[in-house]
Amino acid sequence: MAQHNETGKQGEIEAARYLRDKGYEIMTQNYRYQHAEVDLIAKKGKLLVFAEVKTRSNLNYGNPEEFVSYTKAKLVMKAAEQYIFANGWLHDVRFDIIAVTLAGNELRVKHIEDAFS
Template sequence: MNRQNTGRKGENLAAMWLQQHEFVLLERNWKARRKEIDLIACKDHVLHFIEVKTRMGLGFGNPEEQVNGKKLYHLRIAAEEYLTQHPQWRRIQFDVLAILLNGNFNTITFLEDVG
Protein backbone atom coordinates (compact mmCIF):
# COMPACT_ATOMS: atom_id res chain seq x y z
CA MET A 1 0.00 0.00 0.00
CA ASN A 2 1.49 3.37 -0.94
CA ARG A 3 1.64 6.41 1.32
CA GLN A 4 -1.43 8.10 -0.18
CA ASN A 5 -3.55 4.95 0.16
CA THR A 6 -2.32 4.45 3.73
CA GLY A 7 -3.30 8.01 4.60
CA ARG A 8 -6.71 7.69 2.97
CA LYS A 9 -7.41 4.42 4.78
CA GLY A 10 -6.34 6.00 8.06
CA GLU A 11 -8.58 9.02 7.56
CA ASN A 12 -11.53 6.75 6.75
CA LEU A 13 -10.91 4.71 9.91
CA ALA A 14 -10.51 7.93 11.92
CA ALA A 15 -13.80 9.31 10.61
CA MET A 16 -15.60 6.07 11.50
CA TRP A 17 -13.98 6.01 14.96
CA LEU A 18 -15.05 9.59 15.66
CA GLN A 19 -18.64 8.90 14.61
CA GLN A 20 -18.71 5.77 16.79
CA HIS A 21 -17.62 7.97 19.71
CA GLU A 22 -20.44 10.48 19.18
CA PHE A 23 -18.51 13.14 17.28
CA VAL A 24 -20.25 14.93 14.42
CA LEU A 25 -17.93 15.11 11.45
CA LEU A 26 -18.05 18.58 9.88
CA GLU A 27 -15.16 18.62 7.40
CA ARG A 28 -12.59 16.32 5.82
CA ASN A 29 -9.34 17.61 4.34
CA TRP A 30 -10.31 21.26 4.83
CA LYS A 31 -7.79 23.58 3.20
CA ALA A 32 -6.75 27.17 3.87
CA ARG A 33 -3.76 28.91 2.34
CA ARG A 34 -1.88 25.71 1.49
CA LYS A 35 -2.51 24.30 4.97
CA GLU A 36 -4.85 21.40 5.59
CA ILE A 37 -6.85 20.11 8.53
CA ASP A 38 -7.49 16.39 8.19
CA LEU A 39 -10.76 16.30 10.13
CA ILE A 40 -12.94 18.87 11.82
CA ALA A 41 -15.58 17.53 14.18
CA CYS A 42 -17.66 18.61 17.13
CA LYS A 43 -18.81 16.98 20.32
CA ASP A 44 -20.43 18.49 23.40
CA HIS A 45 -20.23 22.03 21.96
CA VAL A 46 -16.46 21.76 21.41
CA LEU A 47 -14.93 22.11 17.96
CA HIS A 48 -12.10 19.63 17.37
CA PHE A 49 -9.34 20.16 14.81
CA ILE A 50 -7.89 16.70 14.30
CA GLU A 51 -4.61 15.66 12.75
CA VAL A 52 -4.65 12.03 11.60
CA LYS A 53 -1.38 10.10 11.40
CA THR A 54 -1.34 6.59 10.00
CA ARG A 55 1.52 4.10 9.83
CA MET A 56 1.85 0.51 8.60
CA GLY A 57 4.43 -0.36 11.22
CA LEU A 58 6.69 1.05 13.90
CA GLY A 59 9.79 1.42 11.70
CA PHE A 60 9.53 5.20 11.96
CA GLY A 61 8.11 5.24 15.48
CA ASN A 62 4.53 5.57 16.68
CA PRO A 63 2.30 7.59 14.35
CA GLU A 64 1.60 10.29 16.94
CA GLU A 65 5.33 10.98 17.27
CA GLN A 66 5.26 12.46 13.77
CA VAL A 67 3.12 15.40 14.93
CA ASN A 68 5.70 18.01 15.84
CA GLY A 69 5.60 21.68 16.77
CA LYS A 70 5.76 22.77 13.13
CA LYS A 71 2.76 20.60 12.23
CA LEU A 72 0.77 21.96 15.19
CA TYR A 73 1.68 25.51 14.16
CA HIS A 74 0.33 24.89 10.63
CA LEU A 75 -2.79 23.33 12.13
CA ARG A 76 -3.36 26.46 14.24
CA ILE A 77 -2.94 28.75 11.21
CA ALA A 78 -5.56 26.79 9.27
CA ALA A 79 -7.84 26.67 12.33
CA GLU A 80 -7.71 30.45 12.64
CA GLU A 81 -8.93 30.74 9.05
CA TYR A 82 -11.71 28.22 9.70
CA LEU A 83 -12.81 30.18 12.76
CA THR A 84 -12.99 33.44 10.80
CA GLN A 85 -15.46 31.68 8.50
CA HIS A 86 -17.31 29.96 11.36
CA PRO A 87 -17.14 32.40 14.30
CA GLN A 88 -19.90 30.73 16.32
CA TRP A 89 -17.44 28.34 17.98
CA ARG A 90 -16.26 29.42 21.43
CA ARG A 91 -14.57 26.24 22.60
CA ILE A 92 -11.96 24.55 20.45
CA GLN A 93 -9.21 22.02 20.84
CA PHE A 94 -6.51 20.36 18.78
CA ASP A 95 -6.32 16.58 18.78
CA VAL A 96 -4.27 13.82 17.20
CA LEU A 97 -5.79 10.55 16.07
CA ALA A 98 -2.98 8.03 15.51
CA ILE A 99 -3.64 4.80 13.63
CA LEU A 100 -1.31 1.83 13.39
CA LEU A 101 -2.46 -0.51 10.63
CA ASN A 102 -1.68 -4.14 11.31
CA GLY A 103 -3.75 -6.43 9.09
CA ASN A 104 -7.11 -7.07 10.71
CA PHE A 105 -6.01 -5.57 14.03
CA ASN A 106 -5.62 -1.79 13.92
CA THR A 107 -4.58 0.29 16.91
CA ILE A 108 -6.24 3.68 17.30
CA THR A 109 -4.93 6.22 19.80
CA PHE A 110 -6.79 9.47 20.40
CA LEU A 111 -4.75 12.24 22.01
CA GLU A 112 -6.95 15.14 23.09
CA ASP A 113 -6.06 18.78 23.53
CA VAL A 114 -2.45 18.50 22.35
CA GLY A 115 -1.96 22.10 21.33
Protein backbone atom coordinates (compact mmCIF):
# COMPACT_ATOMS: atom_id res chain seq x y z
CA MET A 1 0.00 0.00 0.00
CA ALA A 2 1.28 3.48 -0.83
CA GLN A 3 2.68 5.56 2.03
CA HIS A 4 -0.06 8.22 1.72
CA ASN A 5 -2.71 5.49 2.08
CA GLU A 6 -1.01 4.24 5.24
CA THR A 7 -0.87 7.80 6.59
CA GLY A 8 -4.57 8.30 5.85
CA LYS A 9 -5.52 5.02 7.52
CA GLN A 10 -3.47 5.92 10.61
CA GLY A 11 -5.16 9.32 10.72
CA GLU A 12 -8.61 7.71 10.66
CA ILE A 13 -7.61 5.41 13.53
CA GLU A 14 -6.40 8.40 15.56
CA ALA A 15 -9.53 10.42 14.73
CA ALA A 16 -11.80 7.57 15.83
CA ARG A 17 -9.81 7.22 19.06
CA TYR A 18 -10.10 10.97 19.65
CA LEU A 19 -13.89 10.91 19.18
CA ARG A 20 -14.30 7.89 21.47
CA ASP A 21 -12.24 9.67 24.14
CA LYS A 22 -14.64 12.64 23.81
CA GLY A 23 -17.66 10.40 24.45
CA TYR A 24 -18.78 9.70 20.88
CA GLU A 25 -19.86 6.28 19.70
CA ILE A 26 -18.44 5.37 16.30
CA MET A 27 -21.36 4.14 14.20
CA THR A 28 -19.44 3.33 11.04
CA GLN A 29 -16.22 4.06 9.19
CA ASN A 30 -15.74 4.64 5.48
CA TYR A 31 -19.46 4.75 4.69
CA ARG A 32 -19.96 4.76 0.92
CA TYR A 33 -22.85 5.86 -1.23
CA GLN A 34 -22.30 5.94 -5.00
CA HIS A 35 -19.11 8.02 -5.47
CA ALA A 36 -19.31 9.61 -2.03
CA GLU A 37 -17.66 8.51 1.19
CA VAL A 38 -17.81 9.62 4.81
CA ASP A 39 -14.71 8.73 6.81
CA LEU A 40 -16.39 8.54 10.23
CA ILE A 41 -19.98 8.64 11.42
CA ALA A 42 -20.28 9.11 15.16
CA LYS A 43 -23.11 9.62 17.61
CA LYS A 44 -23.26 11.49 20.89
CA GLY A 45 -26.69 11.56 22.47
CA LYS A 46 -29.12 12.82 19.83
CA LEU A 47 -26.36 14.26 17.63
CA LEU A 48 -25.03 12.44 14.58
CA VAL A 49 -21.65 13.65 13.33
CA PHE A 50 -20.34 13.09 9.82
CA ALA A 51 -16.59 13.63 9.93
CA GLU A 52 -14.12 14.08 7.11
CA VAL A 53 -10.63 13.11 8.29
CA LYS A 54 -7.61 14.74 6.66
CA THR A 55 -4.14 13.58 7.62
CA ARG A 56 -0.72 14.98 6.77
CA SER A 57 2.75 13.83 7.76
CA ASN A 58 4.09 17.38 7.47
CA LEU A 59 2.73 20.89 7.12
CA ASN A 60 4.95 22.05 4.25
CA TYR A 61 1.95 22.54 1.96
CA GLY A 62 -0.59 23.67 4.54
CA ASN A 63 -2.76 22.36 7.32
CA PRO A 64 -4.79 19.18 6.69
CA GLU A 65 -8.17 20.91 6.98
CA GLU A 66 -7.27 23.22 4.09
CA PHE A 67 -7.49 20.24 1.74
CA VAL A 68 -11.22 19.64 2.15
CA SER A 69 -12.64 21.06 -1.06
CA TYR A 70 -16.14 22.31 -1.74
CA THR A 71 -16.65 19.27 -4.00
CA LYS A 72 -15.58 16.89 -1.23
CA ALA A 73 -17.93 18.60 1.24
CA LYS A 74 -20.84 18.18 -1.19
CA LEU A 75 -20.03 14.47 -1.60
CA VAL A 76 -19.90 13.98 2.18
CA MET A 77 -23.29 15.69 2.49
CA LYS A 78 -24.73 13.48 -0.25
CA ALA A 79 -23.59 10.30 1.50
CA ALA A 80 -24.84 11.69 4.83
CA GLU A 81 -28.27 12.32 3.35
CA GLN A 82 -28.48 8.69 2.25
CA TYR A 83 -27.27 7.42 5.65
CA ILE A 84 -29.85 9.58 7.47
CA PHE A 85 -32.63 8.31 5.20
CA ALA A 86 -31.55 4.64 5.38
CA ASN A 87 -31.33 4.72 9.18
CA GLY A 88 -34.38 6.86 9.87
CA TRP A 89 -32.38 9.43 11.86
CA LEU A 90 -34.71 12.18 13.11
CA HIS A 91 -32.38 14.22 15.31
CA ASP A 92 -29.58 16.76 14.86
CA VAL A 93 -26.66 16.29 12.49
CA ARG A 94 -23.35 18.07 12.16
CA PHE A 95 -20.50 18.01 9.64
CA ASP A 96 -16.99 18.14 11.10
CA ILE A 97 -13.41 17.98 9.91
CA ILE A 98 -10.83 16.16 11.96
CA ALA A 99 -7.35 17.28 10.96
CA VAL A 100 -4.58 14.91 11.99
CA THR A 101 -0.88 15.70 11.76
CA LEU A 102 1.58 12.82 12.16
CA ALA A 103 4.99 14.50 12.05
CA GLY A 104 7.82 12.38 13.38
CA ASN A 105 6.82 11.23 16.86
CA GLU A 106 4.32 14.06 17.27
CA LEU A 107 0.57 13.52 16.89
CA ARG A 108 -1.80 16.48 16.67
CA VAL A 109 -5.58 16.20 16.31
CA LYS A 110 -7.67 19.29 15.55
CA HIS A 111 -11.47 18.88 15.65
CA ILE A 112 -13.37 21.50 13.64
CA GLU A 113 -17.08 21.37 14.43
CA ASP A 114 -19.69 22.60 11.92
CA ALA A 115 -17.00 22.79 9.26
CA PHE A 116 -19.36 22.85 6.29
CA SER A 117 -21.71 25.59 7.46
